[in-house]
C-alpha cells in the first residue's frame with residue numbers, strides 16, 4: 001500500500017518550457033496541458049489567436065483574392081514550401097496518463113515542441129496590439145512582462161467554442177462515449193475492492209449473487225466495453241481537433257496577411273509563424289480535448305466524491321479537512337512559480353529575437369565586424385533566461401517536494417484511521433482500498449477541471465466597401481494627425497492640410513524624417529490617421545474597398561522588392577491570374593526599357609533569385625516600373641533612388657518613368673534636381689506640415705524659402 005500512488009502525486013518540476021498550470025492542478029496530478037513551450041507571451045494562444053482572427057485588420061472584412069503571379073511556372077514550388085508553414089511539428093500528443101498502479105488519471109495532452117521554437121510577440125495582455133486606427137495611449141503600448149495571466153472572458157470563450165461548432169456531431173458522439181467510459185472507469189475502484197474481499201475472504205459475498213467466475217468474466221467484459229468507448233472517444237475528439245486546427249490555420253493566415261502594416265511593425269515574422277504553427281494547434285486541441293477532458297473530469301470527480309461519502313463519511317471528512325488548506329497554499333505558491341515561468345518565457349523570447357534579427361542580417365553583422373559584440377549581447381540574454389530558470393527550478397523544487405510531503409502525510413493519516421476502522425470491522429480491507437483508489441481518481445479528475453484563459457479583442461469594425469468607377473485621382477490630406485503606433489509620443493503630422501489635383505506630378509521634398517514616406521504610407525492605408533482623413537476625389541479613403549483602392553495605386557520605391565520568382569511573375573505580382581497575358585508582360589517590360597530580358601536565356605521566365613539578387617539595381621528598378629505600368633494605376637507613388645546609376649541606366653530609368661507618370665497623379669519623393677525640376681509642383685514638408693507648395697522655379701526664387709534652403713544643403717548645384 002505504501003507504494004500506491006496517491007492523489008497528490010505530482011508531475012516532475014516544470015522545465016523552462018513547461019509551466020505549472022496552477023498549484024492546485026499540479027498538486028493533484030496533471031502537468032499543464034494547454035500551453036506550448038514557446039517564448040514570450042505565447043502563453044495565451046486563445047486570446048492571441050482570437051485577437052488575430054477577430055482583429056479589425058484594414059482589409060479583414062472581405063475575402064481578398066489571393067496574391068497571384070501571372071505566369072506561374074514556379075508557383076507550385078512556392079506552394080509546396082508554404083505548406084510546411086504550420087505543419088504539425090508541434091502537435092500535442094495525447095498521453096493517457098496512467099499511474100503506476102494502473103490507476104488511470106485524466107488523459108493528459110502533452111505538448112510536444114519538436115522544433116523547440118521559442119518566440120515572443122511581446123504582446124501585452126492589456127495592450128490593444130492590433131487596434132489599427134484608434135490612438136493608442138502610450139502606456140498601453142508597453143509590453144507586459146509581468147507574466148500575469150490575462151483575465152478570462154466568457155465572451156471570448158464562447159467565441160472560441162464557436163470554432164468547434166462544425167464538429168458538434170463528432171464531439172457529441174465522443175461525449176457519449178466519454179460518459180460511458182467514465183462510468184465504467186468509476187466502477188473500477190469499487191470492483192477492485194470487491195476483488196480483494198472476494199479473493200482474500202472466503203466468506204465474502206460475490207456481488208449480484210454471481211459466482212466468482214461470472215464476476216470476473218463480467219468485470220473483464222465491462223473493461224473491454226470501457227476500453228472500446230475510450231478508444232472511440234479519443235479517435236473522434238482528436239479528429240475533430242485536427243479539423244478545427246485546419247480551419248483555424250486557414251483563417252489565421254488569411255487574417256495575418258490582411259493586417260495593417262503597423263501590426264507587422266510590432267510583431268516579428270517568427271512569432272507569427274509560431275502562432276500559425278503552434279497556437280492554432282493549442283487552441284484547436286484545447287477546444288475539443290478540453291471539452292472532452294473537462295466533462296470527463298467533472299463526471300469522475302463528482303461520481304468519485306459521492307462514492308467516497310457512500311463508503312466512509314468519516315474518512316471523506318478527514319480528506320476534506322486536510323486537502324483544502326494544502327491546496328490553497330499550493331495555489332498561491334504555484335501562481336508565484338507560474339509568474340516566474342512566464343518571465344522566463346519572455347526572456348527566452350527576447351533571446352530568440354536577437355538570434356532571428358542578427359542571423360537574418362548576418363551580412364551587416366559581419367560587415368561591421370560585430371560578431372563578438374553580438375555574441376556578448378546574446379549571452380546576456382540567455383544568461384537572463386538561465387537566471388530566471390534557475391530561480392524557477394529552486395522554487396519548483398520546494399513546491400513539488402513540499403506538496404509531495406504533505407500528500408504522503410495525508411495518505412498516512414488516512415491509512416492510520418482507515419486501518420483502525422478495518423481492525424474495528426467498520427469497513428473491509430477491500431472497501432478501504434476502494435476508498436483510497438477513489439481518492440486518487442477524484443484527485444486526478446479535479447486536475448482536469450481547468451478553465452480556458454482568454455480575452456478577445458472585441459468590436460470588429462466594418463471596413464469600407466466603396467469603389468469609384470470614374471476615379472480621377474484628386475488627393476487631399478484633410479487635417480490629418482498621425483503618430484506611428486509604436487511611437488505614440490512622436491507625432492509625425494499634427495494638422496496636415498494639402499490638396500493635389502488629379503494628374504499632377506508632385507515632388508515631395510523635405511529634410512530626412514520630415515514625413516515624406518509617411519505620406520505615401522497613409523495613401524496606401526498601411527496606416528490610418530488618428531484624426532482627419534485622406535480623401536480621393538472627395539471620398540474618405542477609409543470608405544473605399546481597400547483591395548480596390550490599393551489596386552489604383554502603384555509604387556516604385558528606392559529599392560524595389562522583387563521576389564524569388566521569374567521576371568514575369570514579378571511583373572504580374574498582385575494581378576488576378578488570367579487577367580494578364582505574356583504579351584501584356586512583354587509590353588510593360590518594353591515600356592519600362594527592360595530590353596535586357598532579351599539577353600537572358602529564359603527571357604521573362606528567368607528566375608531572379610531571392611529579392612531579385614541576380615539583377616542589377618537599375619534592372620530591378622525597371623522591372624518594378626514594368627510592374628507598376630501593367631497595373632495601369634491612377635495614382636503613382638515614387639521614391640526616387642538616391643544612389644547614382646550609371647548614365648545609361650539613368651537615361652533608361654528616366655524614360656521609363658516618364659511613360660509611367662504620364663497622365664497620373666504622382667507623389668514622388670524626389671532627390672535629384674532634374675526630377676524635382678520636371679515635377680508640376682513641389683510640396684516641401686517641414687516638421688509635419690507642408691510649409692511650401694509651388695512650382696520648382698517659384699520656390700527657387702524665394703531667397704529664404706525652405707525648399708531653396710533644402711536644395712542648398714542637398715546639392716551644390718544651386
Ligand SMILES: Nc1ncnc2c1ncn2[C@@H]1O[C@H](COP(=O)(O)OP(=O)(O)OP(=O)(O)O)[C@@H](O)[C@H]1O
Nearest residue numbers: 265484486487492511512513514515516517518519
Ligand atoms: N514604422 C515606423 N514606426 C515608427 N516610426 C517611424 C516608422 N517609420 C518612420 N518612422 C519615423 O517617422 C518619422 C518620419 O519618417 P519618414 O520615413 O516619413 O520620413 P522621410 O521624410 O521619408 O525621411 P527620409 O527622407 O529619411 O526617408 C521619422 O522620425 C521616422 O523615424
